[in-house]
Amino acid sequence: MNIKEHNVKSKAYLVINPKSAIPVIITATHAQPPNSDKHTGEITESIAVETGATALIAKVSRIYMDFNRLDLKDDPFKKKLKKIIEMKRKPVLILDIHGKKYGKVELGTANGTTATQDVIGSVKNTMESNGMEVTIDEKFRASHNGTIIKSFGSPNDGINAIQIEFPPELRSKDKFKYTVKVMSSVISNVLMVLKIEK
Numbered sequence: 001m002n003i004k005e006h007n008v009k010s011k012a013y014l015v016i017n018p019k020s021a022i023p024v025i026i027t028a029t030h031a032q033p034p035n036s037d038k039h040t041g042e043i044t045e046s047i048a049v050e051t052g053a054t055a056l057i058a059k060v061s062r063i064y065m066d067f068n069r070l071d072l073k074d075d076p077f078k079k080k081l082k083k084i085i086e087m088k089r090k091p092v093l094i095l096d097i098h099g100k101k102y103g104k105v106e107l108g109t110a111n112g113t114t115a116t117q118d119v120i121g122s123v124k125n126t127m128e129s130n131g132m133e134v135t136i137d138e139k140f141r142a143s144h145n146g147t148i149i150k151s152f153g154s155p156n157d158g159i160n161a162i163q164i165e166f167p168p169e170l171r172s173k174d175k176f177k178y179t180v181k182v183m184s185s186v187i188s189n190v191l192m193v194l195k196i197e198k
């Protein structure tokens with residue numbers, strides 16, 4: 001391995017709360033510019049700080065390595081995520097945070113295959129009761145191979161994974177704190193649905 005390659009690998013991601021006992025992992029695969037989903041890294045980090053969940057945040061731009069496209073064998077981010085999942089008790093919740101250009105919040109579940117209906121319903125209801133408009137699997141279903149939720153979401157094995165696309169206003173300076181607060185409620189409510197004591 002040459003030095004350049006090593007540098008890319010060691011800086012491919014940032015982990016927050018790596019040893020957290022809370023069975024929730026928040027990922028931000030498109031956090032790094034250029035061509036980032038703006039502020040998704042900061043939002044993900046803040047959710048982890050607020051809730052104590054583990055966060056995994058990309059430190060390489062998708063234009064070099066798209067962690068929501070690559071196959072596990074070529075992907076340092078997914079290899080790390082796999083290790084984190086293995087350390088957690090099941091059931092576990094994975095939320096992959098993204099940014100879309102406009103419209104409602106969109107939950108991607110690869111057509112209802114990556115999480116149980118109870119978990120998906122709890123995420124949607126919590127967001128809606130906090131004033132967010134939410135749609136499911138409309139445009140961003142994340143159903144192609146290589147997405148985080150497709151690669152790991154397997155409700156029968158106790159792994160629930162949902163991709164969340166936030167429109168720009170919910171990632172803006174004005175709404176940032178509100179979005180983090182709603183996501184903290186989402187995590188609390190899903191833990192209750194999964195019957196996990198925090």
Ligand SMILES: [Zn+2]
Pocket residue numbers: 030037097098099
């Ligand atoms: Zn994205």
